[in-house]
Amino acid sequence: MQLRDDILDFSPYSPGLSIDEIKEKYNLTNVIKMASNENPLGISPIVEEVLKKYASFGFRYPRSGNLELVKKIFKKFHIPEKNIVIGNGSDEIIDILIRIICTSYRDNVVVFDPSFSIYRIQAKFHGIEVKFVPLNNDFSFNFEQMLELIDSHTKMIFITNPDNPSGYTVLSEEIINFVDLVPSSVIVIVDEAYVEFCDDPEQVTCIKEVLKRDNLCVLRTFSKIYGLAGLRVGYGILPELLADYFYRVRLPFSVNILAERAAISVLDDENYVELTRNTIICGRRYLTDRLTSLGCYVYPSQANFIMFKPPMDANKVFEGLLKQGVIIRPLKSYGLKDYLRVSIGREDENRIFISALKKVLREE
DSSP, X not given: OOOOGGGTTOOOOOOOOOHHHHHHXXXXXXXXXXXXXXXXXXXXXXXXXXXXXXXXXXXXXXXTTOXXXXXXXXXXXXXXXXXXXXXXXXXXXXXXXXXXXXXTTTOEEEEEEXXXXXXXXXXXXXXXXXXXXXXXXXXXXXXXXXXXXOOTXXXXXXXXXXXXXXXOOOOHHHHHHHHTTSOTTSEEEEEOTXXXXXXXXXXXXXXXGGGGOSSEEXXXXXSSTTOOTTTOOEEEEOOHHHHHHHHHHSXXXXXXXXXXXXXXXXXXOHHHHHHHHHHHHHHHHHHHHXXXXXXXXEOOOSSSXXXXXXXXXXXXXXXXXXXXXXXXXXOGGGTOTTOEEEEXXXXXXXXXXXXXHHHHHHHO
């Protein structure tokens, strides 16, 4: 079989371990997963009922363009419908934007390092050079160096805010100041997958700024605060022309009918969203305090996860936790072998994690 030469050295995306994997490997009955930044409350009860209601419609194609969901987002955020796009997760939106903006084997994109791996994976897949800007030692953004890397072939910049895997966050004003220094020919993509978990999301989001600029896009997901990770649906706020061309090339039915109905219904479930926010914010404080007291260096986070450096070998901590049925995320795939990331869970899950971590550290 003949494959493209530049595909031969590809490595797949590295997801978190599954609960079933760990149960089988360590012969465990109970396992908690705090590795993939999922909503710890599970699916919204309202969504569960909607999925039952519309399950019998699974034989139907969804309406092209997911217009009902677009209208719902318009009503919630007061963003014109012509600027809203829907994707099979924000991953699909990232992939399509790269393909319609960049020319293969000529253009480049600029990202921080480390950052969400899908940016570089999809760029590389489409023959686009990726330029990396190292984060500062405290994992803050080095916007000055990013500006220096822009050249005549730079077409896109990706910024995750709050960032993954560190949780570092800047106010929207800082990003907009940066965008205004970027050449108008370069599109800045701000990925706000975790913005709803911020103490004050309105101070962080750039969503309204898209309407004032032709080179700014904001991505959002239903996977995190809305608890729909398994259904795969996300949305983007794009300049009007870019949104138009997005729909010209997007596969017509990439967002399935159940995902669309779930997304529409969860936007109305304010109790679920507020309970999720409270769970994450309280859990973030609790875990930050307990991890610090155990000698871990904890990095400030405004997301639904915390990155920390344990006082012993990170891989030993990770393996020790697995043996007790607690899955967190090692960050070797991000080039951070001395660091770990834990998703914030329910109150009982957070306490189980801390108890298991104490045991690992004592045994060392």
